[in-house]
C-alpha cells in the first residue's frame with residue numbers, strides 16, 4: 001500500500017545519514033472478527049513511532065499485516081459457512097481499510113495466507129532449524145484455540161485459560177513436531193538481562209524472565225493437516241502436518257522483507273545493523289520474547305532488538321466482548337470524530353503500557369476540551385490575528401520546526417501519552433501568553449501596533465512549533481496548521497464541538 005500524502009519531506013542532516021535503519025512492525029491480528037479499538041491503539045502507537053523516526057531523518061520500514069492461518073479463522077469461516085480463503089481475505093480487507101482510515105503510514109501489509117513471499121519464507125525458517133532442536137512425538141494435551149497453543153496445568157486458572165475464561169479447552173491427541181525450547185533458555189535469559197533484546201516496559205521483561213527461569217518445556221510446532229482443516233503452511237518434508245500457527249505467524253516479520261531470497265530489504269532492515277522493534281500486546285509477549293528469538297537462534301537468523309509491549313483496553317470497566325455488546329468499533333469513531341481525533345485520544349488518554357479503560361463519554365469530553373476548545377480554538381485565534389494584522393506570512397524560525405529534546409526522549413521510551421501531554425502544555429502556555437499580552441488590544445492603537453504585531457509573529461512561530469510536534473501524532477491536523485501559517489490565513493474549523 002502507499003503511504004499517505006502528508007508525509008513531510010526533509011533532507012536528513014549528515015549526522016542522521018549515519019543512523020541505523022529502523023524497522024517497526026505491528027503484530028498481525030487474527031482475522032476472525034472485525035477490528036476493535038484495541039487494534040487501532042496498536043496501529044496508532046506503531047505509526048507515531050514510525051513517523052517520528054522518519055522526521056528524525058531515519059530510513060524507516062513499517063510493516064503491518066494479518067494472521068490468516070490461525071485455526072480460529074478456519075473455525076469462524078466454518079461457522080459462517082464460507083470458504084476459508086474468502087472469509088480470511090474479506091476480513092483482512094477490513095483491517096487494511098482501518099489502517100488507511102487511521103492514516104497509518106505502513107510501507108507494507110502482509111497477508112500470510114495469500115502473500116507468495118510468506119509460505120516460502122516460513123518454510124525456509126523451518127528448514128534452517130538445527131536438527132537437534134526438532135523431533136517428532138505423539139502428544140496429548142489441552143489446546144486453547146483462543147491463544148493457539150497447548151496449555152499445561154501451570155498455565156491454567158481454575159482449569160481455564162486466563163486469557164480466555166469461559167472458553168472450553170480442546171483435548172488433542174496427535175503426532176506433532178516439537179521444538180526444544182530449553183536448548184535456548186540460558187541464551188534467552190542472557191539476551192534479556194543484558195538488554196540485547198530489550199523489553200519495554202521493564203515489568204514485562206521481568207515476567208518473561210520469571211517464565212524462562214521456571215523452566216521451558218518443549219513446544220509443539222506443528223499440527224495434523226486434518227485438525228488444521230488443511231489450512232496453513234505445510235511442514236517441509238512432512239505432508240501430514242502444517243506448521244504451528246506461531247512459527248508461521250511470527251515469521252511474517254522477516255518473510256515480508258523477502259527472507260526467502262535474502263534480498264535487499266531483508267539485508268537492510270533485518271540482517272544488518274537496523275533497529276528492529278515489534279509493537280505487541282501484553283498477551284503475546286511470551287511468544288515474542290521467548291519462542292520467536294528461540295526460533296531465530298536455532299535458524300541462525302539475527303534477532304529483533306526491542307519489544308514495545310502495550311496493555312489492554314477495557315470498555316466501561318469491562319473486557320470487550322460481543323456477548324456484553326461493548327465492542328468499540330474504531331470506524332465509528334473515525335466517522336464521527338475523524339482519524340486525528342481518534343489518534344489523539346489513543347495517544348494521549350490511553351496509557352502506553354498499562355491497561356486502560358475506554359468510555360465514549362471520556363472520548364467526547366477529551367475531544368471537546370483538548371481539541372475543539374484547546375488546539376482548534378487556539379490555532380483559529382492565532383491565525384485570525386495574523387490574517388487581520390500581518391501583511392505577509394510569518395517567517396518561521398528553524399527552532400520552531402525542530403523537535404525538542406524532552407519530546408524526543410519521551411517518544412523514544414514509548415511514553416506516548418506524556419509526549420503528547422507536553423504539546424498540550426505548550427498550548428496552555430500560549431493561551432496564558434495571549435491573555436497576558438493582549439495582542440488583540442495592542443494592534444488597535446498606533447503606539448502599540450508594532451509591538452502587537454511582534455507578539456502575533458511570536459505566537460505564529462509557537463503554533464508552528466506545536467504543529468511540528470503534532471506531525472507524528474496528528475499528521476492531517478499538523479499539515480492543515482502549517483498550510484494556514486504559510487498562507488497567513490485562519491484555518492477552517494479544525495474540530496467542531498460535539499454535544
Ligand SMILES: [Zn+2]
Nearest residue numbers: 144147161164
Ligand atoms: Zn487462551
